[in-house]
Amino acid sequence: MIDPSYYKRCQCKGPLKDKEGNPVLNADGKPKIGDIGLSCPKLSKKGHGSWYLYFEAERGEGNKRARVRRGGFAKRDDAKDKAKELYAEIMAGTDVLSDETCGAFFHRWIDKKKSLARTTRHGYQEHVDNYLLPHLGHIKRRNLKVRHLDKMYDAIEKENNRRILHRLRVDELQKARDAAHQAWVRAAGYANRERRRPLRRAFLDANAALREGKKGLRKVTSAATMHRINDTLSSALAWGIKREQAFSKNWAQLVELPTATRPKPLVWTRERIEHWKRTGEKPGPVMVWTPQLTGQFLDFVKGDWLYELWHTFIFNGPRRGEMAALPWTEVDLDALWLRISQQIVEVAYELYGEAPKAHSVRTVSLSLESGDNLAAFRAKQEKQRLKWAGAYVDSGRVWTHENGEGLHPDWISRRFARLVELSGLPPVRLHDLRHLAATLSLLAGNDIKVVQEKLGHSSRQITSDTYTSVLPEMMRAEAESVMAVVPRDVPYSVRTPLAIPERAWQNGLAVFFTHGARQPDDSWVVGAQAHPDSDLLGVISLVGRGQDDAANGAVKWVKDHCTANDLELVRVESFSALYAEEQRGDFSFTRFTVARSEEAPDLDGWTLPTGLPSSAGRVTKRPPKGRRKSM
Numbered sequence: 001m002i003d004p005s006y007y008k009r010c011q012c013k014g015p016l017k018d019k020e021g022n023p024v025l026n027a028d029g030k031p032k033i034g035d036i037g038l039s040c041p042k043l044s045k046k047g048h049g050s051w052y053l054y055f056e057a058e059r060g061e062g063n064k065r066a067r068v069r070r071g072g073f074a075k076r077d078d079a080k081d082k083a084k085e086l087y088a089e090i091m092a093g094t095d096v097l098s099d100e101t102c103g104a105f106f107h108r109w110i111d112k113k114k115s116l117a118r119t120t121r122h123g124y125q126e127h128v129d130n131y132l133l134p135h136l137g138h139i140k141r142r143n144l145k146v147r148h149l150d151k152m153y154d155a156i157e158k159e160n161n162r163r164i165l166h167r168l169r170v171d172e173l174q175k176a177r178d179a180a181h182q183a184w185v186r187a188a189g190y191a192n193r194e195r196r197r198p199l200r201r202a203f204l205d206a207n208a209a210l211r212e213g214k215k216g217l218r219k220v221t222s223a224a225t226m227h228r229i230n231d232t233l234s235s236a237l238a239w240g241i242k243r244e245q246a247f248s249k250n251w252a253q254l255v256e257l258p259t260a261t262r263p264k265p266l267v268w269t270r271e272r273i274e275h276w277k278r279t280g281e282k283p284g285p286v287m288v289w290t291p292q293l294t295g296q297f298l299d300f301v302k303g304d305w306l307y308e309l310w311h312t313f314i315f316n317g318p319r320r321g322e323m324a325a326l327p328w329t330e331v332d333l334d335a336l337w338l339r340i341s342q343q344i345v346e347v348a349y350e351l352y353g354e355a356p357k358a359h360s361v362r363t364v365s366l367s368l369e370s371g372d373n374l375a376a377f378r379a380k381q382e383k384q385r386l387k388w389a390g391a392y393v394d395s396g397r398v399w400t401h402e403n404g405e406g407l408h409p410d411w412i413s414r415r416f417a418r419l420v421e422l423s424g425l426p427p428v429r430l431h432d433l434r435h436l437a438a439t440l441s442l443l444a445g446n447d448i449k450v451v452q453e454k455l456g457h458s459s460r461q462i463t464s465d466t467y468t469s470v471l472p473e474m475m476r477a478e479a480e481s482v483m484a485v486v487p488r489d490v491p492y493s494v495r496t497p498l499a500i501p502e503r504a505w506q507n508g509l510a511v512f513f514t515h516g517a518r519q520p521d522d523s524w525v526v527g528a529q530a531h532p533d534s535d536l537l538g539v540i541s542l543v544g545r546g547q548d549d550a551a552n553g554a555v556k557w558v559k560d561h562c563t564a565n566d567l568e569l570v571r572v573e574s575f576s577a578l579y580a581e582e583q584r585g586d587f588s589f590t591r592f593t594v595a596r597s598e599e600a601p602d603l604d605g606w607t608l609p610t611g612l613p614s615s616a617g618r619v620t621k622r623p624p625k626g627r628r629k630s631m
Contacts, residue, residue, distance in 0.1 A: 317437025
């Protein structure tokens with residue numbers, strides 16, 4: 001336990017005295033004037049001078065004495081409180097004698113972090129240079145407290161307000177420039193030359209004003225960025241505590257920041273596409289195509305040099321740096337797999353090769369179509385190799401330009417954005433294709449763990465929370481499955497009994513549709529057909545409240561028929577959502593799959609297969625000879 005001493009002193013000047021109380025004289029014999037703060041006669045008066053504390057801490061290296069002094073307190077009690085605080089910090093291992101500033105500590109910390117990935121180090125360095133040093137760099141490390149961090153984030157938010165106003169002014173200047181340009185263009189023609197001159201002058205002035213207004217324009221520091229800054233600071237403080245007890249607490253963990261919500265991926269539905277076409281606004285920063293839109297994009301880029309790359313992004317969901325670095329030595333076109341074990345990262349448009357994180361190193365299985373695509377691209381490369389001859393760049397990469405030169409990750413993103421723009425499809429980013437790949441895989445019925453392994457995530461939670469969105473097809477399937485759980489007894493009247501003709505059965509299964517229509521008296525009539533142009537298989541009528549009741553009445557009708565005729569209802573699918581919004585209240589459409597119980601195949605007479613059917617009986621496409629050789 002320390003035993004502090006407390007004393008009072010001031011900044012008064014006066015004649016100095018030696019230890020015996022005699023005046024100290026200058027060379028000319030006059031009294032020497034200096035600081036008399038400890039012996040000032042006014043110290044006995046209330047409010048004059050400040051309180052100081054002093055104590056001896058534990059001796060340091062080489063038995064060196066450690067004297068702790070603090071001062072400037074208005075009251076003795078304040079000095080006592082500070083002494084208790086210092087004692088607690090010493091017990092926690094903090095070096096209270098260090099005069100190192102936070103700025104010097106941050107530089108020392110980032111220099112010592114030898115194992116950081118290049119992109120992580122670049123992000124840390126940006127946070128240190130742009131935020132931590134300007135706001136915290138001057139503070140002594142020993143004095144850092146959570147209040148200093150609060151002031152930093154308050155200053156960032158205040159600066160954000162200025163940046164937002166600046167952006168609003170730039171938007172106004174942009175609109176004025178565009179309006180001036182349109183007015184100038186509309187006045188085209190030799191006959192309007194006199195009127196065009198002032199309009200051209202107005203456009204040039206508006207353009208100059210826009211250029212001037214954009215000077216100093218900076219991005220707004222979002223809540224997500226503030227959280228990342230705080231994570232960087234927390235990492236630095238944790239390192240200081242662990243390595244040298246430089247801080248008594250990790251103050252970054254006590255900061256309260258604005259909530260940062262991860263943008264939820266949204267699907268380009270028909271309504272959202274119409275809104276985008278009308279206003280040019282995206283509903284959210286992260287958008288995902290439907291399977292139909294995905295097919296349209298693949299059809300559009302069929303003739304592009306990198307069609308096979310876009311196909312890989314859509315169905316396998318790799319990162320752009322992983323594809324830019326992929327060598328042919330990590331692709332097996334015979335076994336249909338590729339191994340992602342390296343990546344190219346971009347820092348300030350400079351390229352660096354790095355190994356991915358441990359959980360991102362993975363082997364991705366390829367479909368037959370994907371394998372054929374890679375074989376086709378390899379063949380295209382070989383043709384270009386002959387065409388370019390000695391000028392061909394033998395990079396060894398899978399994805400290259402026509403001359404064999406490797407792709408820059410940022411160029412891949414810009415090329416994809418340009419193709420999307422040319423296709424006329426609603427915009428998505430290249431990184432959004434990872435969301436699309438995950439969503440398509442889930443739509444196909446794959447487990448989330450399989451999707452996690454494909455994308456190279458450390459946990460399935462990340463995959464579920466970040467890279468999956470809900471397609472309308474999945475929503476409809478979920479809605480129908482929930483409705484099917486609760487049985488509904490909807491009374492109906494049979495007009496024509498249901499009869500499934502023999503020609504409708506194939507391999508013990510029959511598929512037919514029921515379609516209902518609301519009548520003028522608000523009753524419903526539901527008919528069954530095997531094909532759009534075939535005769536009715538049966539008709540019922542019912543009094544229902546809407547589309548759901550009509551569908552439930554049809555389900556009960558078919559179930560009753562199956563029970564009476566020893567049939568099995570295998571599947572029920574509702575397609576009522578395909579109707580236009582204004583028609584959904586008046587029509588219903590449902591597909592049924594029914595099986596004959598006695599004709600259902602079983603294991604009788606089978607032994608476990610030991611081989612595949614002969615090639616004549618197979619329907620799957622064999623790999624072409626061009627990709628049988630492993631690359």
